[in-house]
Structures are given as structure tokens and as C-alpha cells.
Amino acid sequence: MPRRVDHEERRRELTAALLRIASTRGLQAASMREVAAEAGVSLRLVQYYVTDKRTLMASGLAELTARLDRRVRDRAAALGSGLPPRTVLEVVLGAILPTDDDSRADQLAWTAYYAAGLTDPANAVDGQYAPHALERWLTGVLTRAIEDGQVSSDRDPRIEVVSLLALTNGLVSSVLGQQRTVEDALAVVRYRLDRLFPAS
Amino acid sequence: MPRRVDHEERRRELTAALLRIASTRGLQAASMREVAAEAGVSLRLVQYYVTDKRTLMASGLAELTARLDRRVRDRAAALGSGLPPRTVLEVVLGAILPTDDDSRADQLAWTAYYAAGLTDPANAVDGQYAPHALERWLTGVLTRAIEDGQVSSDRDPRIEVVSLLALTNGLVSSVLGQQRTVEDALAVVRYRLDRLFPAS
DNA sequence: AACGTTGAGATACAGTCGTACCACAAAGCT
DNA sequence: AGCTTTGTGGTACGACTGTATCTCAACGTT
Numbered sequence: 001m002p003r004r005v006d007h008e009e010r011r012r013e014l015t016a017a018l019l020r021i022a023s024t025r026g027l028q029a030a031s032m033r034e035v036a037a038e039a040g041v042s043l044r045l046v047q048y049y050v051t052d053k054r055t056l057m058a059s060g061l062a063e064l065t066a067r068l069d070r071r072v073r074d075r076a077a078a079l080g081s082g083l084p085p086r087t088v089l090e091v092v093l094g095a096i097l098p099t100d101d102d103s104r105a106d107q108l109a110w111t112a113y114y115a116a117g118l119t120d121p122a123n124a125v126d127g128q129y130a131p132h133a134l135e136r137w138l139t140g141v142l143t144r145a146i147e148d149g150q151v152s153s154d155r156d157p158r159i160e161v162v163s164l165l166a167l168t169n170g171l172v173s174s175v176l177g178q179q180r181t182v183e184d185a186l187a188v189v190r191y192r193l194d195r196l197f198p199a200s
Numbered sequence: 201m202p203r204r205v206d207h208e209e210r211r212r213e214l215t216a217a218l219l220r221i222a223s224t225r226g227l228q229a230a231s232m233r234e235v236a237a238e239a240g241v242s243l244r245l246v247q248y249y250v251t252d253k254r255t256l257m258a259s260g261l262a263e264l265t266a267r268l269d270r271r272v273r274d275r276a277a278a279l280g281s282g283l284p285p286r287t288v289l290e291v292v293l294g295a296i297l298p299t300d301d302d303s304r305a306d307q308l309a310w311t312a313y314y315a316a317g318l319t320d321p322a323n324a325v326d327g328q329y330a331p332h333a334l335e336r337w338l339t340g341v342l343t344r345a346i347e348d349g350q351v352s353s354d355r356d357p358r359i360e361v362v363s364l365l366a367l368t369n370g371l372v373s374s375v376l377g378q379q380r381t382v383e384d385a386l387a388v389v390r391y392r393l394d395r396l397f398p399a400s
Numbered sequence: 401a402a403c404g405t406t407g408a409g410a411t412a413c414a415g416t417c418g419t420a421c422c423a424c425a426a427a428g429c430t
Numbered sequence: 431a432g433c434t435t436t437g438t439g440g441t442a443c444g445a446c447t448g449t450a451t452c453t454c455a456a457c458g459t460t
Contacts, residue, residue: 005407026319028228032448042409053448108318115315118308118376119226125377159391162380166370166388173369176318177325180362188366191359195395205437231417244439253418417446427436
């Protein structure tokens with residue numbers, strides 16, 4: 001039945017299957033055959049559309065960073081512009097935390113990739129997912145909040161942002177490991193923001 | 201040459217070999233044969249002294265938590281008792297960060313175990329390494345600091361400690377991923393502590 | 401109508417994995 | 431002295447891995 005087929009679409013399905021396995025059973029379990037079974041196709045087709053395992057893994061990582069980036073971007077865009085810095089920070093950091101099943105699955109897969117990249121330079125995660133862009137954006141937001149007098153001027157916006165991102169990262173870990181609920185994690189973030197933005 | 205041999209000692213050597221592999225090439229690469237080669241013995245001996253791979257992995261995790269715990273405990277004990285809460289926090293949090301090659305290797309192995317445990321319930325890390333004990337201890341320290349007036353009474357010691365530990369955890373990740381130096385990470389921790397303990 | 405390209409199935413191959421098994425030498429015990 | 435335990439080597443087995451190959455049906459082009 002060789003109807004003409006959209007290779008890009010096929011690859012996306014296979015990548016999604018890979019990430020589904022990675023988030024549930026780990027990257028370890030993500031063999032070519034398992035990906036084929038998860039996608040409901042033959043092993044041969046995985047080879048055909050994806051050629052290598054390396055390229056499959058690479059597109060899995062690319063898809064993952066795109067998803068995480070999109071989640072933050074969408075959440076921020078949905079709230080329009082011109083909202084108070086404190087709200088921006090809360091929304092953005094909240095978008096990183098694994099709140100629903102999808103984001104939790106993605107964060108699990110991300111953690112697997114991250115750990116793999118620490119020892120195997122092959123599929124290394126360059127930085128955090130777009131860390132520089134996010135970091136610089138939030139630093140700008142916080143800097144403006146200081147200039148507006150909403151935040152004490154003896155705060156270092158750069159270090160505050162780094163600190164908030166690292167905190168959120170740590171909270172993500174503990175939520176994934178089920179030592180904490182997402183609600184508790186969000187409460188910690190809000191607590192930090194409350195101290196950063198004193199009641200006017 | 202069947203001289204009588206210390207099984208416990210042998211197991212410790214094999215466990216060390218496992219962790220050496222895990223921290224350099226990842227848990228993925230830690231096969232029985234690789235552990236044997238790293239320890240300079242035959243595959244058969246690894247089987248003999250360690251029987252299973254599961255038990256080898258388990259003792260690797262146990263050794264790792266023991267090391268990390270010991271690092272914190274030693275560092276704290278080396279400073280004697282009766283020192284200011286701010287110093288206690290700085291020393292303990294600093295002991296978690298990967299400062300030298302050994303602690304960096306251990307944290308790398310720990311991350312590998314942690315990631316593996318998220319998807320594979322077999323070798324799951326129960327909590328953080330002794331998270332409850334450490335958390336409760338530091339909370340007590342901070343509570344006393346509040347009672348002494350060194351820390352503002354509108355701070356929640358529980359959440360402050362959770363926040364500091366999650367922050368440190370996030371910093372460890374970024375240091376391992378070489379997005380930050382240990383010095384930068386330590387500076388962030390000190391910055392946070394400076395705000396928690398205002399200049400007297 | 402003929403043919404080359406594309407999509408798909410099945411299977412083969414070489415390697416690695418954890419584990420099991422067989423053999424045997426050195427030591428301790430009686 | 432003889433036998434049982436303990437330590438060690440080598441190797442085999444079945445399962446799984448990524449990749450390569452051989453085959454063929456259905457379509458588009460000429």
C-alpha cells in the first residue's frame with residue numbers, strides 16, 4: 001500500500017513513541033524494537049524513517065526541548081503583556097513544574113536525557129532547555145521591577161533569577177521523585193516570590 | 201591460591217569499581233564484565249562475591265548514600281559545635297555541592313541512580329539521601345536562629361530549609377552539567393544566606 | 401504497457417548482556 | 431591421609447541489542 005507518505009509526520013510519531021517509553025520505562029528500555037511496538041509498526045519502518053538510533057535519540061531530545069520551551073512560552077503568552085513582574089515570574093516558574101501528566105512525562109524524559117548526557121557526551125543536553133534566553137528574559141523583568149521600586153534595590157537581579165531557576169529545578173526533581181507534591185512545590189516558589197516582592 | 205579472603209572487603213572493592221564506572225561512563229556502561237575489568241578480576245569472581253547484578257547495584261546505591269551522608273556529617277563535625285546557625289547552614293549546603301573530584305564523581309553516580317530510579321522502581325532512591333533527617337536538623341537550627349533574633353520572625357523555617365535544599369540540589373545539577381562553576385554555586389548559596397541572616 | 405521509485409515485511413548477523421555450569425587447585429578439618 | 435570446603439578460571443547459553451539484507455507490492459512516470 002505504498003501511498004505517498006509524509007516522512008516528517010512519521011518521524012514525529014516515532015519520536016513521540018520514543019518519548020512515551022522514555023518517560024514511563026526509561027531511556028534504557030527505549031530500544032528500536034520497543035519504539036516500533038509502541039508506535040505499532042514494524043522494526044523495519046523505524047529503521048526506514050529514522051535510519052539511525054542516534055538520530056532517533058537526537059530528535060527525541062529536540063522534540064523535548066521544543067515542548068518544554070513551548071510550554072513556558074504559551075503559558076506566558078496566554079496572559080498577555082503588561083502584567084506585573086511578580087506574576088510573570090510566578091507563571092513562568094510554574095510552567096516549568098510538572099503540573100499535569102503531560103508535563104510530568106516530559107520532565108521525566110528530560111531528566112533521563114540529562115542524566116545520560118552527563119556521562120555520555122553523545123546525547124548531551126547543551127545547557128538547560130534554553131537556559132540563557134530564559135535567564136536573560138527574567139533578569140530583565142526583575143531589573144525593571146527593581147527600577148519601579150517593587151523590589152528592594154539591594155537585590156541582585158542576576159543572582160535572584162539564577163537562584164529561582166535552580167530552586168525550581170530542584171523542586172522539579174523532588175516532585176518527580178514524589179518526595180513532594182506539585183502544590184507544595186508551587187507554595188515554595190510563591191513563598192520565595194513573596195519575600196522578593198514585599199507587600200506594597 | 202585459595203587463601204582465606206575477606207568477602208566484605210572484596211565486595212567493597214567491586215562496589216567501588218561499579219561507582220567508578222557509573223560516574224565516568226554512566227550506569228548504562230556498568231555491566232558485570234566491565235566491573236570485573238575495572239576491578240582487575242575475572243567475571244566469575246564478580247559473580248562469586250556479588251552473586252546478582254541487582255545486589256551489586258543495591259550495594260552501589262548504599263555505598264553512595266553512605267558517602268554523601270558521611271561527607272555532610274564529617275564537614276559539620278570538623279567545625280565543632282556551638283557555631284552560629286548561618287555557618288552551619290553554609291557548611292552543610294557547601295558539603296552537598298561537588299567541590300572536589302571525589303564528590304563530583306559521587307554526585308554524578310548519584311544522579312545516574314536517581315534518574316534510573318524514577319522510571320525503574322527496582323533501584324529507586326527512597327528519598328533524597330537522608331532527606332528527612334537533614335531537613336529536620338536544619339529546620340531545628342533555623343528555628344533556634346529565629347528565636348535568637350538572628351533571623352526575622354516572619355520567616356517560615358520549614359519552607360526556608362526546603363527552599364535551600366532544593367536550591368542546592370538544582371545548583372548541583374547545573375554544576376555537574378558544567379553550566380556553572382562550583383564557586384558560582386557557592387556564591388548563590390551565600391547570597392541567599394546573606395538575605396536570610398541580615399547583617400547584625 | 402513497462403519500469404524505476406517508494407513503502408513495507410521478514411529475517412539474518414554480529415555483538416553484548418546476565419547467568420549457569422563445569423573443572424580444578426589450594427586450604428582446613430578429622 | 432583423605433575429604434570437604436573455599437576460591438578461581440573458562441566457557442556456554444539464551445535473550446536482547448543495532449544494523450544490514452533480501453524480498454516484494456503498490457504507485458508515478460514515461
